[in-house]
Amino acid sequence: MKLHVALFFAGMFGALATLFILLSFGTDYWLLASETCNSHSNGPVSLQRGDIRVNQGQDQFSEDQDITFHHEGFFWHCSFNEIMNDDDLWKFWFENQQHARECKPAYLLPFPFPDQIYNATSYQTAIIYRGFWSVSMLLGVAAVVAGGFIIICAAPFANHRLYKAGGGLYLISGFFLLVVTVMYVFWLDVLDVISSYKEYQKMNKCLDFELSMSYGISFMFAPVGVFFCLLSGLLFLVIGRTVQHHCN
Numbered sequence: 001m002k003l004h005v006a007l008f009f010a011g012m013f014g015a016l017a018t019l020f021i022l023l024s025f026g027t028d029y030w031l032l033a034s035e036t037c038n039s040h041s042n043g044p045v046s047l048q049r050g051d052i053r054v055n056q057g058q059d060q061f062s063e064d065q066d067i068t069f070h071h072e073g074f075f076w077h078c079s080f081n082e083i084m085n086d087d088d089l090w091k092f093w094f095e096n097q098q099h100a101r102e103c104k105p106a107y108l109l110p111f112p113f114p115d116q117i118y119n120a121t122s123y124q125t126a127i128i129y130r131g132f133w134s135v136s137m138l139l140g141v142a143a144v145v146a147g148g149f150i151i152i153c154a155a156p157f158a159n160h161r162l163y164k165a166g167g168g169l170y171l172i173s174g175f176f177l178l179v180v181t182v183m184y185v186f187w188l189d190v191l192d193v194i195s196s197y198k199e200y201q202k203m204n205k206c207l208d209f210e211l212s213m214s215y216g217i218s219f220m221f222a223p224v225g226v227f228f229c230l231l232s233g234l235l236f237l238v239i240g241r242t243v244q245h246h247c248n
Contacts, residue, residue, distance in 0.1 A: 003242055010235035011151070013228045014170060018148050020225035021177060025141045028073025028106070029216030030184060036067045037206035073218050074137055077106035126193050133183045140176030143169045144229060151236065160244035167236030174229030181222045188213060 024030075070079045080101035147169030154162030188194060194213070201209040 003239065006235060006239055006242075007155075010232050010239060011155075013232035013235065014148060014151060014166075017170065017173070017225050017228035017232055018144050020221045020228065021141060021144050021173065024177075024218050024221035024225055025074055025137060027218045027221075028076045028078065029071050029218040030074070031070070031072040031188070031213065031219070032216045033070040033072075033211060033213045034067045035070070035201070035209065035211045038208040038210065071216060072106050073216075074134065075106060076103045078103040129183070129187065129191075133180060133187070136176045136180045136183065140173045140180060143173035143176065144225075147173060147233075158243055160240040160247065163236050163240035163243060167233045167240060170229050170233030170236060174226045174233060177222055177226045177229065181219070181226065184219065188215075 068079055068081050070077065072078075078101045147166045150162050150169065151166035154166060194211070198209065198211050201211070
């Protein structure tokens with residue numbers, strides 16, 4: 001009876017782990033970013049008799065901002081321009097889904113850098129770092145899919161070797177997804193890639209350049225998937241040992 005209960009919870013946790021990891025892998029919302037320039041390069045213009053000022057009230061008093069938005073995942077990096085009149089970035093993303101956006105492959109590219117020649121060494125380092133991140137993601141996804149398939153095959157035969165193999169693959173998947181999550185946090189908050197991007201934009205585009213970033217829903221799925229992966233992997237290993245003892 002206890003074995004059946006353990007199998008039920010291990011299977012449920014394994015299914016949840018697979019679901020969250022595939023959602024994290026397949027959706028392109030690991031990063032949400034918005035960039036804007038608040039400077040007015042033209043400055044104040046002195047008016048003379050006969051001059052006409054157009055849209056004076058809208059230019060000076062409108063609180064709406066034309067902002068470039070980015071969202072990025074494993075497969076794609078997409079960007080679009082939109083007017084935002086609310087400071088809540090999450091609310092904007094859920095309520096304003098644009099169909100016209102510019103997307104390009106992201107699995108071998110870092111956060112968009114306007115000029116690779118600006119800092120070639122830093123750019124190449126970013127490419128290598130993103131490559132390791134991508135490989136870890138692929139290994140984690142492959143391990144959880146293979147683990148789920150092996151567990152499904154093990155259920156009808158009560159084979160302790162298959163249970164142990166499936167549990168081991170779930171643990172491996174959880175480890176790689178944990179590495180992916182930690183690497184992404186380091187990528188955004190510890191390494192100087194984003195600060196270099198801000199510096200370049202301020203030097204070449206806009207002195208008042210502002211970049212706001214937050215982790216997206218795809219990033220939130222990853223640690224949840226890691227938790228269920230590790231939990232189900234441990235349960236399947238225990239179940240495999242229990243089945244082995246019963247057989248002996």
